[in-house]
Amino acid sequence: MIDCDVHNDWATAEVLLPYLEPTFRDYFVRGERPGPRGAFPHAHRPWLHPEDFRRQDIKPQTQEEHYTIMKERLLDRYGHDVAVLTGEEALEASTLANPFYASALVRAYNDWLVDFWLPKDRRFKGSIIVAPQDPQGAAAEIRRLGGHPDMIQVLMSSGSIRPYGDRFYHPIWEAAAEVGLPVAIHLGGQGGINHSPIGSGPTTYFWETHALLLQPGMTHVGSVIANGIFEKWPGLYFIVIECGVAWLPALLWRLDADFKALRKETPWLKRLPSEYARDHIRFSTQPLENPKNREHLWAILEAIDGQNTLLFASEYPHWDFDDPTKIPIPPDWRENVFDRNARQVYTRLPQQAPAPVDGAASP
C-alpha cells in the first residue's frame, strides 16, 4: 500500500534552525512569529480549528515520538509499503509576502526532511516543498534536490496568489520537468498573500470552510489545462492532494463544453480538457466523499476513470484521517488505487509492489 499523504510534523519549528542561512536565522530567532517559541513563521488562516487539527489520540511529545507513534499507529498497523511525506506547516511558507524568507524556510525544511525523516524508515519518500510566490527560488530548489533518489514530487499549497497554470509559475513546471518529478498541491496556504482561498469572500466556520477545500483545486485544474502545461511539458503529472474528488466530472464536462466553443483563445491545446486531465492529473482520495448510497459516489468516480486516476491517501495524523480499511472504494479498484496508480506517477518508486509477506496486514 502506498499512502500519498502522511504528515511528518515537528515538535518545534526550531528544528529548522541549524538549516537556516544566517540572515533568515536572525529573522526566525528575533523576528515576529504568529505564536510562542517554536511556532513557524507564516500568515495564519482566518479559520481556527476549534479542536486543533491533529487527531486527539495522537499526542507525540518529543520529536522522536512523531516517528515512533506514526510507525505504530499507521505504517505497521496498516502494512504501508510507502508513505509519501508531505510536511506539515512548511507548506504555509506560501503565505508570506517576502519570497526570499519563504524560500529560505522551505529550503531549511527540505534539508531537515533529508536529514531527519528520510533515513528513519525505508518506507519514507519525500516531497520537495517550494514557495510558489518565488518561482525562480522554487525552480532552484527543485534543481538543488531533484536528484535525491527519495524525493518523489514537488509540493506546493493549494492556496496561491494566482492559479498555477499562469505563466508566472512556468519556471516551477520547467524545473520539475527537467528533474522528472510530478508537481503536487496540498490543501493549505489559506491566508496571508493567498487572499482568495474561498470564492465570494471568507466563510465563517472551520468545518464550512474545510468542506469548500475543493474550490482552489478546481481553479488549479482548469488553469494548468488551459495554459497548456501538458502540451509544453508532456511528461508531467499534476497531483491534487486533499481537494476532494466528486466535483471533478462536473468541472471537466464544463471545461470541455466551453473549450469547444472558444478553443481559439488557447490554440496550443490539441485535445479536450478532459483528455489532458485523464492522462496528466491524479487525485488523492482523502477526504473521500462518503454519501449514504455508495453507488452514487461510484458512478461519479467511474466518470473520471477513478480506477486509474485516484491515489490512496490517509492524511495521518489529521482529524479528517481516512482509514484505508474503511474508505468507500469499489473493491475491484483497490489494487490500483492503493498501489499501482501511485507507481505510475511516482516514477522513482519500484514499478512492482513487493511480494506479500505472510502475516502482513493488507487494506
Place this chain on the structure above:
Amino acid sequence: MAQGKSFIVGRAEEIAAGERKLVTVDGKQIGIFHVDGRFYAFLNYCPHSGGALCEGPLTGTTLPADDFQFVYGRAGQVLRCAWHGWEFDIATGEFLLDPQIRARRYPVAVNAAGEIVLQI
C-alpha cells in the same frame, strides 16, 4: 450528398463575397454563403445543439500552435455558430475540433443564367 429536388434561390450577384443569404426551402432554413467565388449551403441548425449556425460570423480563427502564440488563419473560411460558437470549416462542414462531427450541407451551384441552384 444525394441528389434531390432543385430550387432556384436567387442570383449570384445578390450575395457579395463573404456574405450570405438565408432562404427557406422545402420547410428548411438554409444559409447560402459566398466565399472566394464559391457558394456553400448549410442547414441553419448546428449539430451541437440546434443553434442558428448560419447566423454566426464567417470568420478566421487561431491556428493550432505549439507555444503560446496566436497565429490567425483560415480567414473567412470558418463558420462560427451564432449560439455557442462551435467552429465549422465552410468548405467541408467539419467541426474544427472533431471532424467526425459535420454540419448538414447541401449541393449548391450557379447555373449558366447566373442563378443559384440549391439541391435538397
